[in-house]
Amino acid sequence: MSRTPMRFTVLTVLLACALSQTVLGDDATRERRHRLFQEKRQQILHLMNTDLQKVHAWCTERNLADGATSVIELARQLANRQQSETLNRFAQPAVLSSLSQDEQAWRLQLNHHRTERAAEMYTLARSALRSGFPSLAFSMILDVVRLDPDHEFARSILGQQLYHDPARSEDPAYNGEWVSPFEQEMRREGRIYDSRFGWIPSSTLARYEQGFRPWKSDWISREKEAEIRREFRNAWEVRSEHFRVKTNVSLEAGVELSEKLEVFYDWLQRNMAVFFDTPQALEKRFEAVSRSSRKSQLSRPMEVEYFATPEEYNKRIAHLIPRGIETTGFYSQPDRTSFFYQKEDTSDFSTVYHEATHQILDLHTSNERLAAARIRAAKMRIRRPTEWVLCENSNFWMIEGLACYFESLEINQGSLSVGNPEFVRFDTARQRALGADPLISFYMPMKQFCSLGKSDFQNSPHVAQLYTQASGLTHFMMHFDDGVYKDAFVQLLSAAYRPTRESLNVEPSFEAISGVTFDVLDQQYRQHMQNLDDQLRMQSNTASGAELTE
DSSP states (O other), X not given: OOOSOOOOOOOSOOOSSOOOOOOOOTTOOHHHHHHXXXXXXXXXXHHHHHHHHHHHHHHHHTTOHHHHXXXXXXXXXXXXXXXXXXXXXXXXXXXXXXXXXXXXXXXXXXXXXXXXXXXXXXXXXHHHHHTTOHHHHHHHHHHHHHHOTTOXXXXXXXXXXXXXXXGGTTOTTOOOEEEOHHHHHHXXXXXXXXXXXXXEEGGGXXXXXXXXXXXXXXXXXXXXXHHHHTSGGGOEEEEOSSEEEEESSOHHHHHHHHHHHHHHHHHHHHHSHHHHSOHHHHHHHHOTTOOSOOOOSOSSOEEEEEESSHHHHHHHHTTTSOTTOOOSEEEETTTTEEEEEOOSSTTOOHHHHHHHHHHHHHHTTHHHHHHHHHHHHHHTTOSSOOOOOTTSSSOXXXXXXXXHHGGGOEEETTEEEOOOTTSHHHHHHHHHHHTSSTTTOOOOOHHHHHTOOHHHHHTXXXXXXXXXXXXXXXXXXXXXXHHTTHHHHHHHHHHHHSOOGGGTTOOOOHHHHHOOOHHHHHHHHHHHHHHHHHHHHHHXXXXXXXXXXX
16 A cells, blocks of 8 residues: 555645634624634544544554545545535444454544544534524534434434344444434334335335335236326325325325425424524433434424326315416415425426425424414404414515525435525526616615515515515525524524514514624625625636636
């Protein structure tokens, strides 16, 4: 093996100087506190990078090729943490005594460093949560699991528990898998998951692969099944942890849609945690005394109907929407169900993510709004409570803005990306905000924009421009300055979706939650759009330069 020093992929931007042991005072700004947590996070990852270099050098000196290669691969995985949230599901194998002393030594060294740095990151994550940065804290929890895949408390926070497959009990390289309670239940029932067929009894997999499908108490050909299930009353039903998809497209299409919805749901739980739990509940989840994995907050799966043709879809929702309105997807609150049809571009799921956003946020908080409506009715001495309308008097932009933001979401093999500046809604928002083209220039000052309630927003003569600005403003909230406003934005969402007895007559304000004036936010929004413009120009120039050199 070559002894040439390895060029490690830099895990993070190295700090220019060592961090001082600064104590956060009450006068520290939110931006400064957020940045300091980010710097401490980077420092831990940088130290891990140094640890890996030492282990790699140790392996290289002793011609341990497998060890050196393993360390390089781990460095690459840690470096790519921003590109994928996919986590290793398998527990680390034990260091076998049958290995040579050198083989045992490098593995034990590596495990020690991973455990040590993961513990540091976990402590930092808990501090970030207590300081009011739950989104940052959850992203650090993902770092913890990348550093130490078997960090029990981090796995518990993510809703995972260790499962041992009895069929692999004799495999020395197998030490268990980190799975959700739902998956553990399915597997204990003798079911397996197949990306084509979903959760099926393991004893039936061979028949599925031979082209047969269960129908009532018999087996029929997949062609015959397709004929039967073309009628939506006989549609396939794909059950996953949080969704039940009914479809007459195909079993495989239903499973694909179900997988994407589950990945999206998981992302929301990790990145918008303060929406789904109270701050007190989040702190309990982060307490190391808890060893129980978190179960689903939903008492029943979310319903999705996925049609083969737009005609079937339109017929199904005709009584749910006003005449003359064309839609490609729709979430019905009364039915608690989302409706879609398969587009000509079968890879386009943008509408699915838009409506799923409405569905997931609504169903996780509907009880709170029902309770608020009852309290309001009692205070007003009204016998029957009226419906609680989301953002009836202000902040309606964020309801549609977030759903439009998630139209940019892309999921490939379990990896998720969202917020591409080139996505049409963000691109248009950027052009309108910067005003380079006076024909499309549009920007409503944030104070006025946030004051628009549902009716004023939807009935505005500039509704198309408002939707675009809502998309751009959501991008700003999620990404500006490394997401400094992300948690405040999610708190604003939560305040709207989860009204309390104390807030019945109070309109939530982003200015109040963030502590930043609307005038400053206006300036920062334009700065964000200019940053995106500069980024896109740089990418374009780089691409043009590459073409010229070919």
